[in-house]
Amino acid sequence: MGWIGLFLLGAILFSFSMGLRRVPLFQESLASPTREVTDAPRLIPTGVSVRQGRLGLWIGSLEGGEVRDAVAVDFGSDYPRLAYSPRAGIDSSGNADIQGRAYPVMLPKAVPLSLVPEAEYFSGSWIWDRLARMDRDPILMVLATAGGFLLLALGFRFLCRITHWPLANALLAAVGLTALLVVDATLSGNAPLGTIESLTGRMGLPLHGLLLIVGIEGLIGLVMTAIDLAAAPKARRRLGE
Amino acid sequence: MKVWLGVIGRACVEFTIILILVSFAAGAAMSVSLPLGGIRAIYKSSALAALGIAPLAATLTLFLAFFSFEFRVKVV
Numbered sequence: 001m002g003w004i005g006l007f008l009l010g011a012i013l014f015s016f017s018m019g020l021r022r023v024p025l026f027q028e029s030l031a032s033p034t035r036e037v038t039d040a041p042r043l044i045p046t047g048v049s050v051r052q053g054r055l056g057l058w059i060g061s062l063e064g065g066e067v068r069d070a071v072a073v074d075f076g077s078d079y080p081r082l083a084y085s086p087r088a089g090i091d092s093s094g095n096a097d098i099q100g101r102a103y104p105v106m107l108p109k110a111v112p113l114s115l116v117p118e119a120e121y122f123s124g125s126w127i128w129d130r131l132a133r134m135d136r137d138p139i140l141m142v143l144a145t146a147g148g149f150l151l152l153a154l155g156f157r158f159l160c161r162i163t164h165w166p167l168a169n170a171l172l173a174a175v176g177l178t179a180l181l182v183v184d185a186t187l188s189g190n191a192p193l194g195t196i197e198s199l200t201g202r203m204g205l206p207l208h209g210l211l212l213i214v215g216i217e218g219l220i221g222l223v224m225t226a227i228d229l230a231a232a233p234k235a236r237r238r239l240g241e
Numbered sequence: 242m243k244v245w246l247g248v249i250g251r252a253c254v255e256f257t258i259i260l261i262l263v264s265f266a267a268g269a270a271m272s273v274s275l276p277l278g279g280i281r282a283i284y285k286s287s288a289l290a291a292l293g294i295a296p297l298a299a300t301l302t303l304f305l306a307f308f309s310f311e312f313r314v315k316v317v
Contacts, residue, residue: 005310006303006306006307008249009306010299010303013252013253013303016295017298020292021292128294129293132292150303153300156304157307160307170308174304176304181300
């Protein structure tokens with residue numbers, strides 16, 4: 001009975017959360033960008049000497065698509081000399097002509113640093129980000145995604161009575177909440193999803209992509225709930241003693 | 242049944258409180274990067290953040306409701 005109440009509560013809360021995003025008033029707000037992230041190349045900072053590889057560059061200012069007071073040194077040459085140009089235009093490849101030689105005056109694109117390449121396995125997204133990306137999807141798919149996550153979350157109910165001590169149970173529930181979010185995000189990653197899809201393909205199951213995640217989460221949640229319901233009366237008697 | 246509905250009602254109030262707190266924190270963090278500052282920017286960012294972060298608030302409320310259903314509703 002308690003499980004049904006929790007499921008009803010979760011259904012109310014998730015439906016409200018999803019329904020709020022589909023109200024026309026909020027959809028207009030969500031459609032308007034709050035910030036613009038540009039990937040365009042940027043000029044090196046002016047008034048500061050910048051080292052780019054073996055080159056040293058200094059630019060006074062940028063005016064009308066031209067750099068003013070550009071100074072460059074090639075430290076890689078046998079006899080490094082200062083090259084100066086009072087004004088130099090920037091070509092399409094981001095180079096400025098300083099005393100007859102093209103010097104790169106744009107900052108190089110940052111190379112994404114991958115400290116642990118194996119961490120790509122955990123490249124999934126959080127449940128709220130996934131649901132936010134589904135604004136244009138059919139409402140049934142959104143509800144199915146939320147439903148799978150809800151069933152998985154209900155499987156963690158045993159944490160509220162796992163030990164004799166209420167504070168320990170609260171701490172374990174907090175850890176369980178974090179684990180739930182991480183498990184859900186990991187399952188939605190490309191690598192785990194691809195592995196599971198290939199496995200289900202060999203087994204002849206027609207599920208793939210989003211529905212597969214929903215199915216797995218729902219199944220795990222229901223199995224955990226079944227174990228919990230079987231063990232709950234004993235645990236409650238133990239806590240009541 | 243009455244207690245059962247009461248727990249759901251309390252959980253909905255908890256959801257509202259959690260959503261307001263979490264979205265204000267997220268909105269304040271988001272408004273830092275906006276060109277126009279001020280309290281209105283925080284309100285607007287919080288409202289937008291609330292729409293996105295509501296599933297997280299729902300999950301937090303659900304975990305709190307585990308305890309409510311366990312200790313306030315005496316149903317085995």
